[in-house]
Amino acid sequence: MENRVYLNDDWKFSEQFTEEMLGDGFDVGNMIPVRLPHTAKETPLHYFDESVYQMVSGYRRDVYIPEEWKGKRLLLTIDGAAHESEVYWNGKKIGEHHCGYTAFTMDISDDAVYGIRNTLVVKVDSRESVNIPPFGFVIDYMTYGGLYREVWLDIKEKTYLKDVFVRGDLSGDSGRLISEITAEGGGENLSVRQKIKRCGESGYRLLGECELTGTKLVLDYTVESVLPWDTVHPVCYEVCTQLIQDEKVLDENVTVTGFRHAEFKADGFYLNGKKVKLRGLNRHQSYPYVGYAMPESMQRMDADILKYELGVNAVRTSHYPQSHYFIDQCDRIGLLVFMEIPGWQHIGDEAWKDQAVINVRDMVMQYRNHTSIILWGVRINESQDDDDFYRRTNAAAHELDPSRPTGGVRAHKKSSLLEDVYTYNDFVHDGTNQGCEKKAAVTSDPKKPYLISEYNGHMYPTKAFDWEEHRAEHALRHVRVLDAAAAEGDIAGSFGWCMFDYNTHKDFGSGDRICYHGVMDMFRNPKLAARVYECQQEEHTVLELSSSMDIGEHPGCNRGETYIFTNADSVRMYKNDRFIKEYKREDSPWKHLPHGPLVIDDYIGDAIEKDEHFTTAQGKGIKDALNATARYGLSHLPKSVYVTALKMLLLYHMKPTDAVVLYNRYIGDWGGTSTTYRFEAVSDGGVTAELIKKPMTKVVLFARADHTGLQEKSTYDVAAIRIEARDEYGNLLSFFNEPVSFEVSGPVELIGPSVISLEGGMGGTYIKTTGESGEARLVIRNAQTEPVELRFAAAAERQRL
Structure with missing residues (x-):
């Protein structure tokens, strides 16, 4: 049976990697203690040089390997290291990876020394000069660095389940469950047993058991009385796959899936036979100060914001695969996902292209069990045609997942179309003309589906503190495009650019290293344009005015x-x-x-x-x-x-x-x-x-935390605090750009500075747990308002190895 141990605590970090770090007697006294997820460099909100996070850094950690693990299979996984990495175990190089957005796994069974502490070192190159996607030219987003996702060790039997690919389809009133199973290690008298239950239920029901004679097996079961997965009722099931030898369970894999039939047609997108207009936003995986390095709670929060606050039914993971926690939450709440490989406009040399094909394979293999994913993006965002290259990327995706179509985001019309869906960034709307292009004016094959993958964005950057008419026009541009796309029956849907503002390079943004393209600010506070999307849902009432009436x-x-x-x-x-x-x-x-x-x-x-x-x-x-x-x-x-x-x-x-x-x-x-x-x-x-x-007479500071029960699981927990200055009637004070200070006590610490200035009457901060349990408090102060106090309960169960 699998035993997973997380290795997220007790790391030492240095901004400069040296070969001496690999040595057994290396003095770690000058290294900084860190926990994962970790960013190579915390950055300010505004005005910083992107070179500050570009470095070759080193992470080092001792790992105790118990004697009882002898004879087991030890698999070390690094979920995200930005961007090129080399891994050393007891001074020996055991692996390398050339993508900052996918995971990689190394078998350390033969390299581990049992009964003592072993040394794990990861060399991480976050320089943007590396010859891998998305690098090679300019990029309109910060790429950050570090071990920004989690690291874990799986302890398995010598024979184990290497991969289980589960997909549930609808067949009339029943479900069809197809599983492609790959085993590693071999042996006699092996079989595979599968069980299923609805998430939240207590007992599994047996689907069947089949003999395993080689390393691969395909199981195909009809499942009676299943409920379909859709955007309104995303019913999920747990599929338990067991590898059995002589009645002993050697390994077990539990996969969450849903039964749904998703299809892009020439006239739009269909889910379970019903036409659904995709209404989505693009999302970067970045946050203020720490870039990509945020734990589970923050990843899930973004999915919840998209679904419940912004009211969209889809998201595009621009421009790279994103956290499994985020995608898993999309599975659970019914948010459709368009996921794509890393890249931005530039296509590199043959080695670069080879890596891009590897990225496709890794993306599909690692994410294909997520029910919410409906489309693979297998082109480099906004790149030119390269038929030989894109034949390879399409073939890789179709080979590894024949159940989903491919798309590829381009910014030019009548492009060579090798994918299943023509996905196009339509920036035609300038405030005075049509909201979007007609499908026939863009796509090179009208018989294939068509999807708008971006709109607005750089066409009308808008800050939360811009003047009123500018903010209103920003909202109206989103209205016009959404309305125009909704009017076109043969457009599957549209993804606005973008969910929130983000840090960017010197070549883009407003000079302060921020692209103000979001319908929210960087702290996920809503601008007026956010209300356009929120209005399209029916779960809670929206009432907002485009004017302060001043x-x-x-x-x-x-x-x-x-x-x-x-x-x-x-x-x-x-x-x-x-x-x-x-x-x-x-x-x-x-x-x-x-x-x-x-x-x-x-x-x-x-x-x-x-x-x-x-x-x-x-x-x-x-x-x-x-x-x-x-x-x-x-x-x-x-x-x-x-x-x-x-x-x-x-x-x-x-x-x-x-x-x-x-x-x-x-x-x-x-x-x-x-x-x-x-x-x-x-x-x-x-x-x-x-x-x-009504004319205001009082400033009231509002602060809300996304959750106050902080629970450490595999690593530290983070709470997001969003702050607004409002009048006594609840109206946002858009020009209250005054400073607020933060004071914390208890087993938490701030992420970012202790004093910030509100922007557009809004701001935010984050607090993280420290590995201890207890009551915590955050006090927010401003000279013109009463202080706001938020209380938290932190619970920690640290797992050490």
């Missing part, structure tokens, strides 16, 4: 267009508690989205009719003219407004000054009396949310 935020004090973002049936608008108008879902100009933004076109309601001495026709004309002036300004009024104004002057003998008085009274919000706007979201006849816009 006229000084607009040129000429003209309000311009103001939008309501909601997923409610309707929204009632009140001004100083006077009902103005009810806006209904069908009023949105974007007809192809389930919940398009609503345009506010009335700030007056029946006030003029009731409070002024005008005829009905005169009152309506004045109301229309004033509302139009609020939206468009005097310089851009529709022609119909000029006709109305002329009519007022001629028929009703009004003066221009009369119009100014009325504008200030009913629209302008100038003067000593403040205006309160109130909005009610209404669904199924009841009010489900309320939003108040």
Whole structure:
């Protein structure tokens, strides 16, 4: 039976690797104690040179190998080392790996010395000059360095299950479970037994047992009464595969899978026979300060944010394979995944290409048991055509996983199409034109499926602290593309660029080493554009306005267009508690989205009719003219407004000054009396949310942790704390860019600085466990607000070897 021991604690680290580190008597006194995941260099949020993490570093650790493991198979796995690595056991080189985004395993059975401590050293090269993907030219993302995922040791029998590839398909009312099993070691009287149970249930049901005469076996079982896996009800099953010899269980593999039928067709994507429009975002695996080095809790959190906060049904792992914890969470919550190999535009020499093919094989072999993955990306992102090269990558993916199609992201039309799905980065929308290209204008084979893999992003970078109209336009660009893609019946879906802002190289971003392309900031705080996606889900009510309703935020004090973002049936608008108008879902100009933004076109309601001495026709004309002036300004009024104004002057003998008085009274919000706007979201006849816009008198600091019960499992745990400055009515204070300080106590420590400045009224920090149990506390302070205190309970069960 398998016994897994994690080797994530008790490492020593140096930014400079030396050959002396391999020696038995090396003095580790000058090395730094670290725990995995670990980044080679913590970085600031802004303004740092990417060369700071480019180094050849060394990690060293003692590993005690018990006598009772003699005769066993010892398999050492490094889940992620960025980017080239060499591994030494007791001074002997036992392995190397040339990809920072896939795992690699070494058999140390013959090299281990039993009953004493052995020495494990990993040399990690994080320089971007290495001749492997994604390197060789510029890259629009930081690549970081270090042992940034976990390391473990599996102790197995000499004969064991080397690989189990399980996939569940739907066949009528039943499920079909196909398993490709590879054993290592050989022997007599071997058989393979499989059992299955629904995740969360207590007992397995037997599927069958089959004799194993060689090293490979394919099992094909019909499973009665299974529930399908989909994006709404992602029902998962545990498949237990046992390798048996003379009734003794030699090895056991438990794989989580789901029964689903996913298919890309010429007219879109189908899941279990139902057409589903993919609505997704691209995700990098990076975090502030520590880059790639975050544990399980943070990986799972990102999947939850995508599904439950942003309301998308799909994610693209741009531009490399990402943490199994993240993908596993996608399996469990029903988030569809488009996963691709490492690379960004550049194709290198033959050795580079050979490594890219290896990367395809590693990616497919290591991730193919994840039910959520529906597409393999086997091209280098945005690269030019190279048919010989891409025939090899496609063949590798299809050989190792015939159940899934391939795609490949390009940024040019009519490309050579060797993959099953034409995936294209469509950046046509510039704010004034169509939201997306037609499929026929892009793809070289209209009979094959088509998918938009990126849009927006660099076309309109937006900071959380940009002025209001910029932030609103950013949101609307996402609306326009989503609406346009939804209108095209033969586009499978679209993936917006991107989930959150990220650190990048000097060649990109805003000069401070940040690409402000996200619908969230780096701490996963939502910008206005995030509400566009959140509105498309039905689990919780969304009610947000594109404006603070402060006229000084607009040129000429003209309000311009103001939008309501909601997923409610309707929204009632009140001004100083006077009902103005009810806006209904069908009023949105974007007809192809389930919940398009609503345009506010009335700030007056029946006030003029009731409070002024005008005829009905005169009152309506004045109301229309004033509302139009609020939206468009005097310089851009529709022609119909000029006709109305002329009519007022001629028929009703009004003066221009009369119009100014009325504008200030009913629209302008100038003067000593403040205006309160109130909005009610209404669904199924009841009010489900309320939003108040009123001049603020108090700053309130809000902080929320993604979880407060910190549990160390295979390694340390991290909690993400997201911070917002809001007024007393709950409105974000977008220009409150003031400093906040962090003070921790108990068995936790901060990741990052103890003082930060909020950006766009938002910010964040992280705390990590230290290997001890106990109560912990984080206090957040700002000079203008009351302090916020968060309490945590840390529990640690450290496994040592």
